[in-house]
Amino acid sequence: MENWLVYLLRCVDGSLYCGITNDLEKRLEAHNLGKGARYTRSRRPVELAGISLKMTRSDALKLEYRVKKVSADRKLSELKIGLIKNDGLGIQL
Numbered sequence: 423m424e425n426w427l428v429y430l431l432r433c434v435d436g437s438l439y440c441g442i443t444n445d446l447e448k449r450l451e452a453h454n455l456g457k458g459a460r461y462t463r464s465r466r467p468v469e470l471a472g473i474s475l476k477m478t479r480s481d482a483l484k485l486e487y488r489v490k491k492v493s494a495d496r497k498l499s500e501l502k503i504g505l506i507k508n509d510g511l512g513i514q515l
Contacts, residue, residue: 426482428474428489430497433465438497440489442482446473 429446431439431453439462443449452458453468462468474485489497 424476424478426479427476428482428485430471430473430489431462431468432471433462433468435465437465438471438494439465439468440486442479442486444479446470 426442426444427446428440428442429449431441431450433439439453439459441449441459449458450468450470453462454466456463456466458468474482477485
């Protein structure tokens, strides 16, 4: 089922967090309430920096893994042009 997506959050300290979800609104709320990932709990509030197209959970996990391997500087520059390309999957602003 293709209802998963990869998202990038910008934390209050300027760092980026990457994750996957099948309910973006609920996941963003959880991050901002301190009930999301351990990384974002002490870096609230967070704001959405980018999202992918919808895909299967397997594809979302693969893309998340690839995005997490890219340096923060590259994520930022790629977000400015609106796309992180890799095997036809990508993050879009």
